Each structure stands twice: as C-alpha cells, then as structure tokens.
C-alpha cells in the first residue's frame with residue numbers, strides 16, 4: 368500500500384519541527400515558522416493515514432522538546448520508523 372501522507376521536517380535549523388501533508392504535494396509550508404519546505408529536497412517519512420501522520424508528528428515534536436540536540440533523527444534512515 369502506498370503512503371498517502373508524508374511527515375516532513377522543517378529545514379530551518381532553528382525550527383526543525385515536524386508536520387505532515389499529502390504525499391503528492393511538492394511543497395509544504397511549515398505551520399510553526401512559515402518556511403516553505405520542498406518535498407524533493409528532504410527524505411519524507413511515509414504515513415498511511417492522517418491519524419498515523421498526526422501521531423508521528425506529535426511523537427517527533429515531543430521528542431524534539433525533550434532533547435536539545437535532535438541527533439536521534441537521521442533524515443537518511445526512514446525504514447525503522449513505523
């Protein structure tokens with residue numbers, strides 16, 4: 368099954384927040400800082416449904432809040448994220 372939604376991370380270093388959008392979108396405006404993120408410039412994290420996508424976003428953003436340095440997140444590796 369193809370993922371219909373994509374979890375993306377803001378490319379602005381000081382922001383770095385996660386949000387989600389439809390996979391077919393080419394760009395996504397970060398709801399936190401307003402930066403337009405180009406989906407072809409990042410490694411998107413696939414999500415099957417809005418519920419799934421929202422859960423991932425919440426989870427990731429919570430972890431960002433807990434860690435000063437989000438070194439746990441490696442954009443090159445998405446396979447181990449459910």
Ligand SMILES: [Zn+2]
Pocket residue numbers: 377378379382383384397398399400401402
């Ligand atoms: Zn942002």
